């Protein structure tokens with residue numbers, strides 16, 4: 072297809088524009104489909120991203136986790152001795168402690184909330200908060216200091232730095248706010264130095280949940296992982312990517328969220344395809360004598376279905392443009408909501424391709440009909 | 452004159468068994484370059500069928516068809532289409548214009564089919580409309596034209612591709628006699644000026660004087676071939 076509009080583009084456009092109501096119905100179908108697909112896949116992306124965000128943002132090549140741990144927020148309690156053992160393994164450059172423990176919090180006004188205390192080694196900073204918007208990370212060295220996200224100020228009843236809250240009955244003080252560190256479990260993260268985290272959650276001094284491992288620059292992480300497994304049979308070791316995926320998949324599968332979001336997207340695709348196929352076919356049937364005329368004049372089959380595919384493409388362009396705009400609007404509206412809807416450009420491009428594929432598939436029955444035209448029918 | 456189309460002993464049978472109809476019962480016909488040939492005969496005699504066979508639209512059940520010396524009976528629909536595109540322009544009883552396109556765009560479609568680049572299409576389409584006397588109607592849609600004007604646009608479309616022959620099935624049947632006369636005169640003049648053959652199916656006795664040759668068909672057979680002499684040209 073050339074870029075400057077040709078006669079078939081014109082014919083396709085006029086055919087569509089001729090019946091404005093029908094074109095409108097086609098667009099509604101596609102817009103509905105694109106919006107539904109975008110929101111559902113955007114939710115899915117948001118879920119996956121949110122669930123594994125801490126893993127993805129943490130500077131660790133390998134995660135040492137308790138045996139059978141299925142997700143970052145469902146940790147096991149392991150002895151810190153494991154960390155020292157790991158430090159002796161060939162190819163391990165650093166091994167830092169990490170905690171992720173749910174706790175009960177009392178808001179300044181007395182209400183109760185569930186939170187997740189995230190403990191990391193302030194000395195190395197590995198596993199700490201990454202988007203600090205207010206306060207100073209160094210203040211986490213103060214006793215009882217925690218950092219939380221702005222998104223949850225209202226939920227946790229905290230308005231400003233210096234306010235005190237209670238975690239599992241112990242006093243804690245907010246020394247900073249991050250921006251946009253969302254929680255999937257609806258229990259906001261409270262980042263704290265590992266010592267504070269142990270104090271707030273009642274963990275013993277020699278216990279932790281994870282060991283964050285940095286491998287030596289020339290070491291192969293998989294090989295290092297294998298050595299650790301051989302040394303410590305009672306723990307699991309994952310690369311960052313593996314643990315990220317494992318965490319996301321756990322929630323997507325156990326909650327059924329993954330399945331229902333994928334099904335809803337697929338339904339959007341099917342509805343869009345059916346509506347588009349239906350209206351394209353109606354337009355084609357209206358124009359059958361014209362296709363027969365073209366056939367009689369000697370037009371090759373490709374010329375005829377070129378017109379239909381152009382109609383499908385035009386509908387796809389307009390439908391996708393409107394649908395993705397509505398989706399972007401919804402995404403924007405949901406940015407401070409409890410569930411993130413993420414629409415990265417890669418997803419938008421993917422949805423665009425899906426829309427074109429959907430419209431092309433919807434053109435198939437029309438194309439079959441047109442290809443079956445007998446050119447002598449124009450003489451009837 | 453060499454033959455552009457040679458139909459030899461063509462039989463066309465529609466349907467099978469009890470319900471089958473033998474529309475052509477062994478018809479031979481030549482279409483020569485530059486001639487105006489009229490096919491006449493009663494309704495149902497096989498005129499349209501013969502036009503379709505000669506026009507590479509329909510392969511005969513038996514017999515042969517040659518187009519520019521090449522056997523074309525039995526070719527696939529796509530291959531026949533290519534031959535039609537190269538050699539023929541068609542004019543239909545009901546004009547068969549594209550209602551969504553202007554007169555100029557209707558003509559340009561034929562050029563687009565032939566792969567004429569967009570830049571040259573415009574000029575060629577307007578030129579073709581000028582030749583049929585509709586240069587001032589280029590931007591009109593078919594719904595804004597009279598029957599006779601529509602048929603002239605259709606003729607411009609058929610001519611624009613510079614075919615060897617124009618095949619027309621009752622092009623004047625839907626027109627009043629004045630418009631019909633104008634259409635046939637136009638076909639005659641253009642054919643003579645440009646050396647294209649015209650094969651015209653008609654019932655219309657008022658237009659026969661334009662013919663070089665008239666072929667009468669009755670019940671699927673050719674009854675007689677009458678040469679209709681034209682005044683000698685200068």
Ligand SMILES: Nc1ncnc2c1ncn2[C@@H]1O[C@H](COP(=O)(O)OP(=O)(O)OP(=O)(O)O)[C@@H](O)[C@H]1O
Nearest residue numbers: 465466472473474493494495496497498499500501
């Ligand atoms: N598709 C078809 N299926 C079956 N029979 C057909 C078909 N097309 C034409 N016939 C039959 O073939 C015979 C010749 O038809 P044809 O259309 O060639 O006649 P015609 O001379 O053009 O008639 P008219 O002047 O009415 O247009 C007729 O008996 C017609 O009924």
Ligand SMILES: [Mg+2]
Nearest residue numbers: 498499500620
């Ligand atoms: Mg007929």
